[in-house]
Amino acid sequence: MSGFVVTGTDTGIGKTVFAAGLAGALGAAYWKPIQSGLEDGADGDAVARLSGARVLPEAYRLTHPLSPHRAAELDAVIIDPARLTLPAERPLVVEGAGGVLVPVTRDLLFADLFARWRLPVVLVARTALGTINHSLLSIEALRARDVAIAGIAFVGDVNEDNEATIAAIGGVPRLGRLPRLDPLDPATLAAAFTASFPGLRA
Template sequence: MKKLPRAIFVGATDTGVGKTLISGLLVDFLRRRGIDAGYQKWAATGCEEELPEDLATVQALTGEPPRPGGADPDLHGITKVVPGPSILTGLDLELAVPYRFSLPASPHLAADQEGREIDPARLLSLFTEARAAHEVLVVEGVGGMLVPLTRQLLLIDLVAELKLPTLLVARSGLGTINHSLLTLEALRRRDIPVAGLVFSDEETSPPEVIVNDNRRTIAELGQTTILGRLPRCPDHPSARTAFTPIGEKISQALLCH
């Protein structure tokens, strides 16, 4: 019987395209099917609170207890969690998001500004630990795939070293063809297995003529499978409902890797 890979990487064509939303919904989808799914993000920037916003969002999407801090309405149409004090233990937080920086910038620069540097060996060790703790580990990227983690290491090259099957998240509207095709080409040059691509709507009603052609063009020229399109949703329950058929397709695609 085929099984899902032990780890799945959720990458993106750019920053702010919805990969945190897709990551959280994928973890939630797997858990609702009885799979012990975990979450890890190697680096988070723009962290104003102890609990990174990305992790707080994933916790909210997976039904974990909400963190204090209120709400801010702008996560692809969904009210997002504003991180307050974390109730995670320090060890859990270190495992989930090993590097956290205050400057909202590329990790290499955010680390420079704090006199720090991301240690790839530490990331590999914590990745191995987190993967061993779960049936499936969903690893969320940071920014686009060619973002530098250090001045010597691109995010995509660490993914290639680990040979992680990758789910690519892209905007559904104008401008996504170029970003998507370039990212797919970079992934394949490094022999990274591509599970497929998920579109995420960046606006409530993007022009269907553009979205439909983007889907066809990227599928054909990028030689990849489009696993679905997530619309902007007003709340978490509607997002889970909209994601369910996408989650089914992702699961089937991952069984092939």
């Protein structure tokens, strides 16, 4: 196992918490190539706090909490795809920004990067209303680019029908479901991840 890309069906669904749990379970380094939005801290800081994983520096740190293409324009930054080559560290957990088709630049999407990187993708999805459509569209976008999908990981309250329907229609492995954690700390995340994703271990 050399690593995974963690992407989502949307923004704000718990993708970073899942990535932290995965990095901790695998003993992997973590890399978020583009951080958009710094006011609430970087996602890498949260991953380091929750998992103790080694966090590699971002290629770009952008001020505004927007899609990278727009955040870069507002910061007068030109994103060079050559700087988005995967680091050599293995195992490695790489986190995208937002969803599969979020623009990196005005002519490059995250799904295009995933196809170049050739690491299997874990798609993180919420369990609530709307997740079937968002998840199946994301799966289709990845398959259209010949991206290997390791499986789908759910975050949120249990919704058996939504979870089973997405896995069956999408034809992807159902990896498990991470519940919302309160409190969210290294101990609760590690315990929940071990219980929820027994197949994702070093």
